[in-house]
Structure formats: structure tokens, C-alpha cells
Amino acid sequence: MTGNGPQAASGQLAIEARGLVKRFEGVTAVDGVDLAVPSGSVYGILGPNGAGKTTTLRMMLGIIDPDSGYRRILGAERPHDVAHAIGYLPEERGLYPSMKATEAIAFLGALRGLPLREGRRRAHELLERHGLGHAASRQIRQLSKGMAQQVQILGTLVHRPRLVVFDEPFSGLDALNQGRLEAMMRGLAEEGTTVIFSTHVIAHAERLCDEVAIIAGGKVPFAGPVDLARDRIPAQVRLETRAADGPWRLALPAEARREGQFWHFALPDTGIEPLLRALIAGEAGILSLSIERAGLHDAFVAIAGAAAARALGDQTPEEMAR
Numbered sequence: 001m002t003g004n005g006p007q008a009a010s011g012q013l014a015i016e017a018r019g020l021v022k023r024f025e026g027v028t029a030v031d032g033v034d035l036a037v038p039s040g041s042v043y044g045i046l047g048p049n050g051a052g053k054t055t056t057l058r059m060m061l062g063i064i065d066p067d068s069g070y071r072r073i074l075g076a077e078r079p080h081d082v083a084h085a086i087g088y089l090p091e092e093r094g095l096y097p098s099m100k101a102t103e104a105i106a107f108l109g110a111l112r113g114l115p116l117r118e119g120r121r122r123a124h125e126l127l128e129r130h131g132l133g134h135a136a137s138r139q140i141r142q143l144s145k146g147m148a149q150q151v152q153i154l155g156t157l158v159h160r161p162r163l164v165v166f167d168e169p170f171s172g173l174d175a176l177n178q179g180r181l182e183a184m185m186r187g188l189a190e191e192g193t194t195v196i197f198s199t200h201v202i203a204h205a206e207r208l209c210d211e212v213a214i215i216a217g218g219k220v221p222f223a224g225p226v227d228l229a230r231d232r233i234p235a236q237v238r239l240e241t242r243a244a245d246g247p248w249r250l251a252l253p254a255e256a257r258r259e260g261q262f263w264h265f266a267l268p269d270t271g272i273e274p275l276l277r278a279l280i281a282g283e284a285g286i287l288s289l290s291i292e293r294a295g296l297h298d299a300f301v302a303i304a305g306a307a308a309a310r311a312l313g314d315q316t317p318e319e320m321a322r
């Protein structure tokens with residue numbers, strides 16, 4: 001946390017939004033969204049195409065105004081008052097093709113109030129640090145699409161914003177560069193920068209985020225810590241016993257199902273210990289036992305529904321294992 005300026009005035013929240021609504025020509029793109037983004041967190045807005053992610057981000061940034069609702073960003077009610085402290089990577093990427101990489105970064109910094117000279121100096125430093133030193137003097141048109149996107153990401157950061165907003169930052173990057181971007185986002189948060197990003201890929205949100213907002217059809221059925229979303233589904237127990245049957249079976253939940261050597265069931269509300277005691281007393285012969293918390297994918301299905309999960313185009317954990 002930077003701990004001064006408007007951010008401190010807003011307490012621990014980098015962004016607070018209540019009841020945001022936006023309609024376009026009869027389409028309600030955002031339908032009463034509430035969000036509270038803690039300062040210094042990595043915050044994901046997770047939802048399928050058309051869910052309202054971009055519209056929500058644009059309203060927070062003041063690019064468009066909500067039809068109704070309230071938002072406060074870095075303590076300011078008018079986003080433009082804190083524009084110099086914000087970095088934004090829009091969904092539509094774009095840099096001037098004839099600019100050199102260094103100039104493109106310095107130019108984006110200048111738009112946020114950073115003097116060009118200092119912008120150029122930092123651009124060199126950033127390009128070197130992120131393995132793109134060789135691209136510094138090349139024109140954007142000479143770079144691959146992925147490299148140009150990385151240059152634009154660096155341009156989003158060059159003025160050292162306190163809040164960075166990335167709209168679908170991973171799309172267009174290969175796996176290696178997606179991993180680098182994840183590391184960069186974690187590094188920013190460690191330095192106290194708030195990072196918000198939209199995505200339709202659950203794995204990115206699950207790996208990166210402290211908190212998420214799940215958005216579908218313009219509504220946010222869940223916003224809060226990732227662990228809280230995962231706790232919407234009981235943990236799953238997998239138990240292996242030597243004995244196939246015995247009086248101890250009565251201690252298992254009625255819905256327990258057996259597959260080969262294993263029993264599968266949801267962790268009872270009473271926890272695992274009473275069950276373990278009954279298994280031991282009944283000489284079930286416990287060979288192995290695991291308790292697995294639900295992943296964010298299953299939590300997303302439980303919260304937003306299977307149709308929204310399918311619309312993500314994401315793979316289920318089972319599909320990924322195949």
C-alpha cells in the first residue's frame with residue numbers, strides 16, 4: 001500500500017462500486033453491479049463473453065458513465081482526478097505502428113503525465129528487465145503481435161500507477177508469456193499496486209487472485225475472496241479401505257459412492273474426525289484418505305450456473321486431465 005493521498009482517504013479499497021447499471025440500445029450490459037476491490041490485491045473479474053466485464057471496467061475508469069449507481073476509484077468520485085495514478089490496458093490493443101518500442105512506452109507514460117525523457121529512460125529499463133531489450137529500437141510494426149502486446153503492457157506501467165486495470169491481458173500471449181505476465185502481476189501486488197484484470201479463463205483467476213467477482217449476464221452473483229467462493233461447495237473426501245464392508249459403513253454419509261477401492265463423499269458438516277473414529281473402531285482398515293477442497297471451476301458452476309461455465313469455453317478439471 002502506498003498509504004497516502006486519496007487512496008488512504010478511501011480506507012482499504014482501491015475501488016468501490018455500488019449498483020452500477022449500463023444499458024446500450026435496449027441491452028442491459030451491466031445490471032446492478034457491486035464491487036469492493038481491496039488496495040494492494042490482485043482482483044479478477046471472471047465471466048464469459050458478453051457478461052459485462054469490459055463495460056464494468058470502463059465505468060470504473062470513467063471512460064463511460066453509468067446510467068445509475070456509484071463508484072469511487074482511488075478515493076475519487078471522478079475517475080479523471082486520479083487518472084495519473086492508473087494504468088489501463090484496453091481490450092482493443094493498439095500502438096502506433098511506426099513508433100519504436102521505447103517511444104511507444106514513453107508516449108503511453110506521457111498520456112498519464114510522465115515527462116517523455118523520464119519515460120524513455122524507464123522504457124529502456126523495463127524492456128531490459130522483461131527480456132525485450134533487443135526490441136527497444138524496433139518499430140511496433142516489426143514486432144510480433146505478442147511482443148507488441150508486451151510493449152503495451154509495459155506502457156501501462158511506465159508511470160508507476162497505484163492501480164492497474166488489465167482487460168483480458170492474457171489473450172494473445174503464448175503460454176510462456178502468460179506465465180511471465182502472471183509473475184509480473186504478482187510482483188506489482190507485492191509492491192503495493194492494486195491489479196484488476198478481466199478474464200474468461202478460470203485458471204488465471206484461480207492462480208492469481210486474492211478476490212474475484214463472478215459476472216454473468218451483467219450481474220455479479222459472487223464477489224469476494226477466492227477461498228470463500230470455493231467454500232460454497234463442500235470439500236470432497238476420498239477414502240480407501242482394506243475391508244469392503246462392515247458395520248463401519250453405517251458411519252459413512254448415505255450418499256457415499258464406491259469406485260473400486262475408494263469411497264467418495266462430501267465432507268460432513270461434523271468434520272472428518274467422528275467418521276475416522278468410527279472407521280477405526282469398526283476396523284475398516286484405512287489405506288488412504290484425502291480431503292480435497294473444490295476448485296474455482298466447480299465453485300463457478302455452483303455460483304453462476306453450468307450454462308455460464310460452458311460459455312467460458314473453459315475446460316473442466318476432468319477434461320484437462322484427459
Ligand SMILES: Nc1ncnc2c1ncn2[C@@H]1O[C@H](COP(=O)(O)OP(=O)(O)OP(=O)(O)O)[C@@H](O)[C@H]1O
Nearest residue numbers: 024025027029047048049050051052053054055056
Ligand atoms: N457500445 C456498446 N453498444 C451496444 N452494446 C454494447 C456496447 N458495449 C457493450 N455492449 C453489449 O453489452 C454486453 C456486455 O458487453 P461487454 O463488452 O461489457 O462484455 P464482456 O464481458 O467484456 O465480453 P467480452 O469478453 O466478449 O468483451 C454485450 O451484450 C455487448 O454486446
